[in-house]
Amino acid sequence: MSEFSELPGTTDVLIVGGGPAGALLGCLLARRGIDVVVVEKQQDLERSFRGENIAPRSVHTLRELGFGPALDAHGYLSIDSVTAIERGRRLLRLEYGKFPLATLPIDIPQPALIGIFLAAAQAHPSFHLAMGTAFTGLTEHDGAVTGATLRGPGGAATSIRARVVIGADGRFSKVRQRSGLAADITPMARDFLSFKLPRPAGWGDDGYLMIEDDRHLVVLPTWPDFLRIGHNLPKRQLGELRAAGLPAFKAGIASLDPRLADLVEEHITSWEDTSFLEIFTAEMREWARDGLLLIGDASHTCTPILGQGVNLAIQDAVCLAPVLAGALSRGGDRPLPAATFDGYVAMRRRHKTTVTRYQRFQEGALAEKHPVKLFIRRVRFATLNQLPLKYRLLDRVVNAAHPIDPVDIAAGAPALVPSVRSGQR
CATH class of the missing domain: 3.50.50.60 (FAD/NAD(P)-binding domain)
Structure with missing residues (x-):
């Protein structure tokens, strides 16, 4: 240096x-x-960074x-799959080993x-x-x-x-x-609040998209033994979210993924435990x-x-x-x-x-x-899940060759x- x-x-x-x-x-x-x-x-x-997941093509x-x-x-964590779940119902599951590249994404700081x-x-x-x-x-x-x-x-x-x-x-x-x-x-219609939690024993190396109407959580295993959680919120509503109080925020997380309820209660003790990300494209x-x-x-x-x-x-x-x-x-x-x-x-x-x-x-x-649009979304996810070509369709985005x-x-x-x-x- x-x-x-x-x-x-x-x-x-x-x-x-x-x-x-x-x-x-x-x-x-x-x-x-x-x-x-x-x-x-x-x-x-x-x-601290939020983007620590390296896609299969980049690996x-x-x-x-x-x-x-x-x-x-150094060491890293390989991610096996990601599953979209809405109100307890599995809509879509992607197993990275089934993509044409057959390389797993990794999480490394x-x-x-x-x-x-x-x-x-x-x-x-x-x-x-x-x-x-x-x-x-x-x-x-x-x-x-x-x-x-x-x-x-x-x-x-x-x-x-x-x-x-x-x-x-x-x-x-x-x-x-x-x-x-x-x-x-x-600007996108929503922003993101993220935080980390200890990963429970036996959680596995799977990611989840937990959905309830227009609310969702992204739950990703993170090296070495954490979960990274991303939670959407309406644009410019961070102040209102905080004004409603931390207990209400934690209850909202638990309603989306009950598995996280005890972890959130124990480890999110102030807003300092969360990180805000403004979402926009340039x-x-x-x-x-x-x-x-x-x-x-x-x-x-x-x-x-x-x-x-x-x-x-x-x-x-x-x-x-x-x-x-x-x-x-x-x-x-x-x-x-x-x-x-x-x-x-x-x-x-x-x-x-x-x-x-x-x-x-x-x-x-x-x-x-x-x-009606929520119903159409569920149908689209479920239909994509049944298509054998889903891995080739999404491969163009996730693993485009260069x-x-x-x-x-x-x-x-x-x-x-x-x-x-x-x-x-």
Whole structure:
């Protein structure tokens, strides 16, 4: 890890944001010998994340890239299935082993996953990482982005010149705000409140969607021995929920899933035990301009349905690395033209559009209140459950294939075991 004062004044690629997209992209570029700087505003990885479920396709990708030994060394939880239940009646069950890929999704703390990427990257001298370093603005010349200004611990300021700045700083991206690129932010009808509970012995490795009219819980087993619970609430109603009191909130959870009643009563003792997530999508006509590209949630924010945010981030990094490497190999010191990324953006946009279309359809179905529409929802779920092709239909969303450059596969052998603190919980 580099000290803020040791950061180079010039680099090929400056990545703002040390989440899954930024950390993995930085690692893949460093493996190729490309000069790359990753800056992350947080001082360390010791923080809570909600998106810690890695989809089967992403698990397969990470193993192809050589991260399998590090994942195994840390440990994770494999999820066998997810079942939708409405008022005690099973509507739909998906067993991950029956999907065409036949790989199980895993749950691993996101700080640990990021730590694995960063540890592998730091084995390469062309990689620089500065924690506790905030992005403050873009530098520009003749309409092109030429780098960024940064603020380090204690308020120290510096700037780094780069051939391309990658905005990987999440759903509330400061790089996006400063880029001048327009984003269409669409609030969803509901938001989410999440919390963790100890996982009872004998619970198993199965996830559940518990439904009652327009209310639902997502219940997922979480490494090493927790349950992660996501509970929907109407838009801008967090204040009203809290005003009704914690006992009423806990009673509502218990009514959706009686198995959780005693756990909620014992372990949710204040609102501090819960975490609020505002749900919206962000659509952008342009993801790039000369010298700048947005990736991950910064360019295509999704809803939590199917937990696709972290998986889209991983896929973005894997697909982008060879594009950047090819463009930088042509030499020069000018900012990379926006057209460099046209093919990459078109490919990733197609997949993201498929995911978002499904998420909006699913969110609309779960938010229904009218009795007739509730009946139609039950029929749809039950019909899908009976279709042998349900795994192939949903595979397009959950496990869509993406290219992996053979150079990145070769560079990942042998993989490195992480040395960065992983924030295990």
